[in-house]
Amino acid sequence: MATTSSRRQLGRSVSIVGAGMSGFGAFADKDSRDLFVEAFQDLLDHLDQGMDIEDIECAYVGNYSSDLFEHQGHTAPIIADWLGMTPIPVTRIENACASSGSALREGIMAIASGMYDIVLVGGMEKMTNLPTEGVTDVLATAADALYEVPTGLTFPGIFGAIAKAHMDRYETNLDHLLKVAIKNHVNGSKNPKAQFNVTIRNLMERRVTRAEQRGQPVPDYNSEMDFLNDPGANPWIAWPLRLYDCAPITDGAACVLLVASDIAHNFTDKPVTIAGTGQASGRPLHDADELTSLSAARTAAARAYEMAGVTADDIQVAEVHDCFTIAEIVASEDLGFFEPGEGARALDEGRTALDGDKPINTSGGLKAKGHPVGASGVAQVAEIFHQLRGEAGERQVDNPDLEVGLTHNVGGTGGTCVVNILRKG
Amino acid sequence: MATTSSRRQLGRSVSIVGAGMSGFGAFADKDSRDLFVEAFQDLLDHLDQGMDIEDIECAYVGNYSSDLFEHQGHTAPIIADWLGMTPIPVTRIENACASSGSALREGIMAIASGMYDIVLVGGMEKMTNLPTEGVTDVLATAADALYEVPTGLTFPGIFGAIAKAHMDRYETNLDHLLKVAIKNHVNGSKNPKAQFNVTIRNLMERRVTRAEQRGQPVPDYNSEMDFLNDPGANPWIAWPLRLYDCAPITDGAACVLLVASDIAHNFTDKPVTIAGTGQASGRPLHDADELTSLSAARTAAARAYEMAGVTADDIQVAEVHDCFTIAEIVASEDLGFFEPGEGARALDEGRTALDGDKPINTSGGLKAKGHPVGASGVAQVAEIFHQLRGEAGERQVDNPDLEVGLTHNVGGTGGTCVVNILRKG
Amino acid sequence: MATETRPFNATSFNAYLTEDKRLMGVRCRACGMLSPEPRPLCRSCHSRDLEWHEFSGRGELSTFTCISIGPVYMVEQGFGRNNPYCSGIVTLEEGPRISARILGVDGNNPQNIRTGMDLVLALEEIDPEHPSLMFRPA
Amino acid sequence: MATETRPFNATSFNAYLTEDKRLMGVRCRACGMLSPEPRPLCRSCHSRDLEWHEFSGRGELSTFTCISIGPVYMVEQGFGRNNPYCSGIVTLEEGPRISARILGVDGNNPQNIRTGMDLVLALEEIDPEHPSLMFRPA
Numbered sequence A, B: 001m002a003t004t005s006s007r008r009q010l011g012r013s014v015s016i017v018g019a020g021m022s023g024f025g026a027f028a029d030k031d032s033r034d035l036f037v038e039a040f041q042d043l044l045d046h047l048d049q050g051m052d053i054e055d056i057e058c059a060y061v062g063n064y065s066s067d068l069f070e071h072q073g074h075t076a077p078i079i080a081d082w083l084g085m086t087p088i089p090v091t092r093i094e095n096a097c098a099s100s101g102s103a104l105r106e107g108i109m110a111i112a113s114g115m116y117d118i119v120l121v122g123g124m125e126k127m128t129n130l131p132t133e134g135v136t137d138v139l140a141t142a143a144d145a146l147y148e149v150p151t152g153l154t155f156p157g158i159f160g161a162i163a164k165a166h167m168d169r170y171e172t173n174l175d176h177l178l179k180v181a182i183k184n185h186v187n188g189s190k191n192p193k194a195q196f197n198v199t200i201r202n203l204m205e206r207r208v209t210r211a212e213q214r215g216q217p218v219p220d221y222n223s224e225m226d227f228l229n230d231p232g233a234n235p236w237i238a239w240p241l242r243l244y245d246c247a248p249i250t251d252g253a254a255c256v257l258l259v260a261s262d263i264a265h266n267f268t269d270k271p272v273t274i275a276g277t278g279q280a281s282g283r284p285l286h287d288a289d290e291l292t293s294l295s296a297a298r299t300a301a302a303r304a305y306e307m308a309g310v311t312a313d314d315i316q317v318a319e320v321h322d323c324f325t326i327a328e329i330v331a332s333e334d335l336g337f338f339e340p341g342e343g344a345r346a347l348d349e350g351r352t353a354l355d356g357d358k359p360i361n362t363s364g365g366l367k368a369k370g371h372p373v374g375a376s377g378v379a380q381v382a383e384i385f386h387q388l389r390g391e392a393g394e395r396q397v398d399n400p401d402l403e404v405g406l407t408h409n410v411g412g413t414g415g416t417c418v419v420n421i422l423r424k425g
Numbered sequence C, D: 001m002a003t004e005t006r007p008f009n010a011t012s013f014n015a016y017l018t019e020d021k022r023l024m025g026v027r028c029r030a031c032g033m034l035s036p037e038p039r040p041l042c043r044s045c046h047s048r049d050l051e052w053h054e055f056s057g058r059g060e061l062s063t064f065t066c067i068s069i070g071p072v073y074m075v076e077q078g079f080g081r082n083n084p085y086c087s088g089i090v091t092l093e094e095g096p097r098i099s100a101r102i103l104g105v106d107g108n109n110p111q112n113i114r115t116g117m118d119l120v121l122a123l124e125e126i127d128p129e130h131p132s133l134m135f136r137p138a
C-alpha cells in the first residue's frame, strides 16, 4: 500500500556541542526548576566557545512526573522562563525513566527537520520530597495501572521477577547482581557529580567505624560481599533485589546543547555527532516475548545500529540503564554486547569494568551516579560526550582510539527504550 | 556568534490524510486507552483508501495528566499496545491543554526530519472520574505551583482575571462573554460528536419544561440571555466567569494520520497540507506583557503566518482555544483577526458565526464540543481537516473557495501556545 | 449469553471477575489471538472482530518476586519489611501470561517458592473494591 | 546582611516572607531587572550576577477574580459558592507584578472591588505552613 522507505536517515546531521549536569543527590531546598538552571549553568560554564543564550531556538524538557512529585504539570514554560528563554517553543516529553532519552530524539528530529539549528534538550526530576512509599507509588504509575499495579507489583518488584527468571534460566546468581553494584560504585567514586561518590568498600568501612564509635557489635566483614549479604546493611526490597541492587531516589537535572552539524564548529572544536538513534515500545512483563529480556531494547538497538552503520562490537563505551543491577546484565545482553545469558560471566571476567574491553556505566550508572528519572537519559549522553572528548577525568576510559559510544535508556519496565549512538567528531 | 538562519522551513512537506475522534462526553466505563482506540477506529473507518496499520512507523500521544486523573504515567507504550502497534516508537507529549497541539508539531518534524514517512498523532484525557474540586486541583497544576497556585488562583480564576482586565480596558462586557457560549453551542448543535450537541436555547427550554413537569416555579426567560443571567441556571465559577463561560469536563480522544506529502495520494485524493506551524512559551499572567492578551499566542501566530506565507486576513476558518469564553475573544485579537479590543464588536456583528466572514469554532469549540484537555489540539486540527475537505456536514462553512484554516491551542493560561495553518491539497 | 455484550475494557473485566467470578478475556475471531486483558482491537492481526473468551483460571508460576517495600495500599494491609508478599507472572493454561498476586506461599522464604508450580485462580480472595488477580497453589 | 547569602529559590522566598516578614526578590546587577520571584539567572540579560532585593510590599490592584469554585485546600478553609474569595494580580510599586490573595474585600460583590486601588502586603495573615502572598487595601 503505502510506500515506506527503509532508510532511517536524518535530513541533516546533528551534533552535541555541550553538556551540563546539576549535582545529583537529595536537595531539600531545590525545586526542579532550580535543578534545571543549575544543569544549564554547568553547560554554559563548560561550553568551549561560549554562546549567546538568545541563539537557542527551541528546547525540550524530559520529566517523568513533576505532576505527582511537586504537583506541577506544564513544566516546560516554567523552565523556559527560569532560563530566560521565553518565548521560544519548549515542550515536555514524558516516557517514564526514558523521558529525556526520548526528549533527545525530539531535539535531534527538530534540527534534522530544518525547523531549528540550535536546540537545548534536558531533563529533571525532583523526587526526595516524598517518603519512600510515596516514591514507590509514583514509580508504579510507569507500569500498567489496570493490570499490573493492582497485583502489588512495584517497579523493583517487576525487575525482581525479571531477575528471578534470569537466574532460573541462566547461570546468573545473587552475587552477580551485587557485582554490578560494586563495579558501578567504583566508577561513581571517580565521578564528583555522583550521588554516591564512594565505593561500596568505603561504605562498608564506614559502617564498621560507626559501630566501633558507638560501642555496638562490630560486623565482621571480610569483603564487600559479606557487607552486601548482611540483611542489616542491605535489606530486601523485592526479592531477589536488595537495597544495593536499586538505583537511589535522586534530585537532579542534566542538559545538552544540540546544533546542526554544519555549525558545530562555531561552538567547539570537539563536537560529538549523533550517529544513530532508535526507540521502541514494549509491553508489560507478562506480555513480553521473554521474561529475561526487554524486547524494546533489542528493537531500539537494532535500529540505532542500522542507522549508525555499526554493530555491537564497534561500541567502545556505554551507559546503560541500571535502574536495578539485573537491568544492567539484561541490557548488556539486549544490546548484543554478550550473548543472552552471558552477561553475568562477562561481569565475572571484568569485561564491563572501567579497564575492561566493554566498559559499562563509567559514570557510576544510575546506581551510583543517581537516578533522577527524567534526567537520566540526557545524563547518560553527557557522560558519553565527556568520554569521547577525553574529559572524563579519573574515570576516563583508557583507550586512545575511543570514537563510538552508546546510551541505553529504559522507561518503566521496558515500555520504552531509547538507544543513541554517538561518534567523536 | 552562532549562525542562525531565519528560515523556518521543513525539509519536506507533511500532509494530513485522515482524522478521527472518539465521542466527547462523560464515559464512566472508559479508560483513556479505550478512548484513544475509539478515536483511532474512527480514523480508520473514514480513511479514504484504507491502510495497513503495520505501515505506521511512529506515534505521539498528547496527554495532560493521566498521572493525576488515572494514576497512570507512561501512557505511550500502553496506547501502542492497545492499538497493536508495539514496538514502534511512541512518545507522550505534555504541554497542559496544548499537549496534542505540541504532539502534532513533533509528528510534523519527525516526518520532515527524514526519519519517518507515516506518523500517528493523537491525544486523550479521561477527566470525569474525579469530582469537580479534584479536576480544579489537577488543572491548577498547569499554573505555577510556587507563585500562582498558593494564592488560590484556579484555571478559571486566571481567565476570570484576564476577562476583568479586558472589560476594564475595552468595551467588552459580560454579555459578550455569553455570546461566545451561545454561538459555540449553536455550532455544537450541528456536531454529532460534541459533548453538548445542543443549543443554549434548547437547554433553556429544557429547564423550563422540567420546572413545569415538576410543578416548580417556571422561570420567565425571554431569551438565552435571560437564562444565562439566572444565577440558578448559570452560577458564578470565578467572577466574571460563570458556568456557561467554561468549557466542560470531558473524556475524549482524537487523532490524525500524518504522512510525507509525496505519498499522501496513496491514502486520499483530498489531503490537507501543513502550511505553517508555530509554538511559543509564555509566562504566568502576572508576568505577561499585557493582562489582556496571551503573548505566546501572538508569537506562535507570527511564526506560523511567516512559515505559511499568509496573513490573518487569509484565514478562512479557525478553531481557537475557548477554554473560557473570554479566551476566544482574546484569541481572535491575538491571532490578528481583529484589532486588540475589537473582538467583542466582531462577535456582536456576527463575524465569527458559522455564516460570518471569519467563522470561529465551527465544531462548537471546547465550550460545546468538549475539552478533554490532552485531545483538544488534535481535535481542532480534525475539525479544520473536515472543513477544508468539505465534509463538515451541517456545520460546513459555506464558502466554495475554502482553502486555508488555522488552529490555536493554548496550554494552561498561555504558558504554551501552538498555532497550525492548514491548506487544502 | 447476555454478558457477552459488555464492552471490551477493564470495567467489564473487573465486573466479570468480582460479580460473575469468571476470568474473562478476549479471543480474535480472525486469527485466534487470546488475551486475558479485554482489548477492542487484536494486537496480532488488527482485526476488530473479537469475542469474549473465558479462561479456566488454571496456570503455572513463571516468575515471581517477594516484595518488602510495597505501595501505600499494600502497606496499609499490613505488608512490609517483616511481612513481604509475593506477586508474579502466571502463564495461563491457554497460553497467555498475566500478572497476579500469589497467595499461599511464604514471602519470607522465597527460596521455597517454586517456579513452574501449578496455580489456580483464588476468586474468593478478590476484593470487589480493589479487584486484582490472585492465584494460589493448585 | 547574613540573610543575603540565601540561594535564590522558593524556599528562601517563603522563609523571608514567614520568618523575616519581608517580601524579598532579586535584582540583576547587570541590567537592573527586578523580580519578586527569586530566580538565579536574569531573564532579561541572562546575567547570573543577581542580588537579593527587598520590595516595599506596596502596590495596586491590576486585575482580579472572585472564585466560587476553589481548589480543595480553599474549600477546606470554608470558601465556596456562598463565600467566594478574591485573588488577583498586584503591580508592586517597584514595577513588577505578582499574583496574590486579596483580603478585606467582599467576594460576593465584585462590582465593588476597584482595580487601581492601593494595596499593602498583609504579612500578619500569611500562614507559615502554606505561605502565599496576601494583600489588603491600604
Ligand SMILES: [Zn+2]
Residues within 6 Å of the ligand: C028, C029, C030, C031, C032, C033, C042, C043, C044, C045, C046, C047
Ligand atoms: Zn487477530
Ligand SMILES: [Zn+2]
Residues within 6 Å of the ligand: D028, D029, D030, D031, D032, D033, D042, D043, D044, D045, D046, D047
Ligand atoms: Zn539582567
